[in-house]
Amino acid sequence: MALYNETVMEHFMNPKNVGELENPDGTGVYGSPVCGDMMQIQIKVEDDIITDAKFKTFGCGSAIASSSMATSMIVGKSIDDALAITNKQIVEELGGLPAVKIHCSVLADHAIKSAIYDYAQKNNKTYAGLEGFDPDADEDDHEGVIEE
Amino acid sequence: MRQVYLDYSATTPVKQEVLNEMLPYYTENYGNPSSLYSLGLKTKEAIDKARSQVASLINADSKEIFFTAGGTEADNWALMGIADGLKHKGNHIITSKVEHHAILHSCEFLEKHGYDVTYLDVEPDGRIKPETLEKAITSKTILISIMMVNNEVGTVQPIRELAGIANRHNVLFHTDAVQALGNVSIDVKSLGVDLLSMSAHKIYGPKGVGALFVRKGVRLPNFLHGGAQEMGKRAGTENLPAIVGFGKASELAKENFNDHVKHLSELRNYMVDRIVAEIPKVYLNGTLKYRHPGNANLTFDYIEGESLLILLDSKGISVSTGSACSSKSLKPSHVLDAMGIPWEQIHGTLRITVGDFTTKEDIDYVVDQLRNIVETLRKISPINDEKGW
Numbered sequence: 156m157a158l159y160n161e162t163v164m165e166h167f168m169n170p171k172n173v174g175e176l177e178n179p180d181g182t183g184v185y186g187s188p189v190c191g192d193m194m195q196i197q198i199k200v201e202d203d204i205i206t207d208a209k210f211k212t213f214g215c216g217s218a219i220a221s222s223s224m225a226t227s228m229i230v231g232k233s234i235d236d237a238l239a240i241t242n243k244q245i246v247e248e249l250g251g252l253p254a255v256k257i258h259c260s261v262l263a264d265h266a267i268k269s270a271i272y273d274y275a276q277k278n279n280k281t282y283a284g285l286e287g288f289d290p291d292a293d294e295d296d297h298e299g300v301i302e303e
Numbered sequence: 304m305r306q307v308y309l310d311y312s313a314t315t316p317v318k319q320e321v322l323n324e325m326l327p328y329y330t331e332n333y334g335n336p337s338s339l340y341s342l343g344l345k346t347k348e349a350i351d352k353a354r355s356q357v358a359s360l361i362n363a364d365s366k367e368i369f370f371t372a373g374g375t376e377a378d379n380w381a382l383m384g385i386a387d388g389l390k391h392k393g394n395h396i397i398t399s400k401v402e403h404h405a406i407l408h409s410c411e412f413l414e415k416h417g418y419d420v421t422y423l424d425v426e427p428d429g430r431i432k433p434e435t436l437e438k439a440i441t442s443k444t445i446l447i448s449i450m451m452v453n454n455e456v457g458t459v460q461p462i463r464e465l466a467g468i469a470n471r472h473n474v475l476f477h478t479d480a481v482q483a484l485g486n487v488s489i490d491v492k493s494l495g496v497d498l499l500s501m502s503a504h505k506i507y508g509p510k511g512v513g514a515l516f517v518r519k520g521v522r523l524p525n526f527l528h529g530g531a532q533e534m535g536k537r538a539g540t541e542n543l544p545a546i547v548g549f550g551k552a553s554e555l556a557k558e559n560f561n562d563h564v565k566h567l568s569e570l571r572n573y574m575v576d577r578i579v580a581e582i583p584k585v586y587l588n589g590t591l592k593y594r595h596p597g598n599a600n601l602t603f604d605y606i607e608g609e610s611l612l613i614l615l616d617s618k619g620i621s622v623s624t625g626s627a628c629s630s631k632s633l634k635p636s637h638v639l640d641a642m643g644i645p646w647e648q649i650h651g652t653l654r655i656t657v658g659d660f661t662t663k664e665d666i667d668y669v670v671d672q673l674r675n676i677v678e679t680l681r682k683i684s685p686i687n688d689e690k691g692w
Contacts, residue, residue, distance in 0.1 A: 158613060167610070168617065173683050184685070188647035188692055191607060191627050191635065195685040211685035215609035215626070219683060 159216055162250040166220035171227050174209045181277070183269025183290065186262050192218040194266040196226060200274055205229050205237055210266075217249075217256040218263075224249050225263035234271055238284025240264065265292070306619040307665045311505075311597055311658030312454055312482060313623060317548065318507040318659075324551040325509065328544040336541050337530060346543055353550025357514055360553040361480075361499065362490040369515045369533045370546050371526075374481035374502030377515040378405040378448075380526040380537070381477045381498045385446045386413050388524045389475075393443035399423040399431055400641035401458075402450050406479055407637075419443070425641050428590040429458035436465055440472050447476050451483035451499075455625060455638040455654055456589035457598025459487055466495040475521065481505055481513075485556035485563065486595050497521050503545065507659065508552030512545035563659060567597035570657045574666045575599050581670065582677050584688075588639060588652065597657045600625070600639075602648045605687055606680040611653055614676045620669055625652035647692055 157164060179197035186193040192214030199207035208226040212219050225245050229237040242264035246252050252260060269290040275282060308316075317325075328349065334342030336350050355365045371377045386396065398410055400422045410420045421439045423431055431449060440447075447469045452459050462478055469476035477498035483489060485506040491499060499516040503509055517523050529538030556563070572591075579585055584604035603611065608624030615622055625636030627650065634640070635649040644652075657666070686692060 157616075167613070170683065188605075188650065188686055189645070191646075191650040193685060211683060213605065213684045213686050214607050216613045218607075219610060 158253070159220070160250045162248075163217060163220045163252065166223040166249065167216040170210075170219055170223035172209050172223060172230070173211065175211060176207060176209050179209075179270075181270040181272070181274030183266045183271070183273055185266040185269055185290075186214070188213050191215070192259065192262055194218065194222050194262055196222065196263075196266040196270045198229070198267075198270045198274060200234065203234050205232055205234065208270075214259065214262075215256070217252050217259040220249060221245055221252075221259045221263035222266070225260075225267055229267055234274075234282055235284060237267065238271060238282055240267070265290075304619045305665075305668055307661075307669055308621045309655045309657060309661065309665070309669060310621045310623050311661075312457075312595070312654065312656040314504045314510065315507045315658055316660065317504075317509055318552065318555060320555060321508055321548045321551045325544040325548040328547050333543075336543060337532065349547050349550075350541055350543065353546045353553075356550035356557075357501070357553045358516075360484070360489070360557045361501075361516060362492055363516050364519060366534075367491075367516050367519055369517060369537055370541065370549070371513045371515055371537060372511055372542070373504075373513040374403075374479065374500050375405040375513075376526075377500035377502075377513050378403070378479055379409050380515055380523070381500060382406065382409040382413065382446070382448060384523045384526060385475055385477070385498070386418055388522055389445040393441075393445045394418045395421070395441055395443035395445060397421045397423065397436065397439050397444060397447045399425060399449055401425050401429060401453055401455075401638045402448070403454055403479055403481070406448055406450070423449075425458075427643050428593075429453060429456050429588075429638070429642050430590070430593060431460055431465065433461060433464045433468055437468050437472075440468070440474060444472070444474050447474055448479065449476075450479040450481075451489070452480070452487060452595050453589075453638060454482045455636060456600045456642070457482070457595030457656075458589050459483070459593040459595065461593075462496065463494050466497075469497075470495055482595060485553075485560070486567075486597065488560070491516055491518070498523070503549035503552055506552045506556045509545045509548040512542050512549045514549070559659075564596045566659065567657055567661075570661050570663065570666055571597055571599055573663065574655065574657065574670065575601070577666070577670045578673065582674050585677075586648075588642065588644060595656075597661075599655045599657075601653050601655065602644065603651045603653070603677055604648065605651065605684045606677060607650050608652050610680055611651075611673075611676060614680070615669075615672065618672045618676075620672060623654045625654065626650045 180200040210222040242260040245260040336347040466476040502513040608626030627635040
């Protein structure tokens, strides 16, 4: 009997892509330790393809698992494809999260978009998937909502 | 894999001696204690015996003990009962910010029904200053409810002084003694409390049974209406085997009190000393001086409690956390919050409580595992000494 399913446990106990990149092309930080979870996601980009991603997370098991899954999902994808990933897809790839933990996937989704936003700002690029995206949006706005 | 249970404040295993006493009351001595034939009279006698065993543990009179379905029910009864019974006298209740939810949520309910509740602040060590209580009393105050020992940090409140203040102002005093029972010495006569809540499953007895001590002379309205059980105050056929178990557990708690306290405090202190010495950036919350002998409440900087808890669980270790991550709201432990501990640190808090079956080898295993797990999680964390919070 465990709090999380096997996939979530695997990504929590043996997380992939933990760490920091030496010269990241984009860095996104979302959440705060005061709220109980904070994620930092960094990306390397070559020809609009995400070639590497690393994360560091302060948070519960599902926050760490969501970070691990989310970074795994974006590596090898084009920026546009990475931006199209929703938190719902992260949850699906994890085989489901407890209802109260859905917001962890929202955090991961937001942290990825923040990293891409940072890359776009630094390189004067615009992406349709970033339209209306606010990297500093209040975490509470997303609380427990599955975003399609 | 080694299994180490270190959550004795959540619940305790039923001791074999306790279970042995209980079992015949399921299969052989099953008579209804209200029945007038021998089978019933025999079980009535068993309940009387249990009542005196529980009374003896807190130096009460048997007639002052009323069995309930647990500590939560005892708390609800004390608050709802006194609030209703004394509504002609006033509508003000005083409690503290660090109470168990059985008290806090009962108070919130009463607030919705026209009562005013004052939630007293605690000092950084978790204790209530007697002056703080005295200042809060008004002419409308009908009840003061302050827990004897806190469930999260194990802080022991100065109940004798607080109850003394209540007595001088002619206000009834209730204490939730669920965590205190068997762990600190309780003498209701010298403490001067009017009502006191207890639970069996925290003292190696069964779940689903507790008791409310009601001082002789205190008028408390009936809680459950029906038959004549519990002097008509708490109707319903008694949970006979559980009550017998509670009685036996109380008897053992009284007999073993000194050894129990010595065993727990030695192991707890050994554990805290090792953790603080071997793991950097760890703090013990609350005071060691006035504390439950088995309680340790520790903050681990830069990491989150639920992930700590789950990784410990994967090594066979059971503990609990003050983090909000296991609850629906973002608000972490209200107790640590009231003590002024910053939220980011509350999220990284573990409560580790030792008990009668804990061994030194268990503690050594736990400290070794904890050290590795904390190191692993700190490597994953974006926060560290260099970056700061």
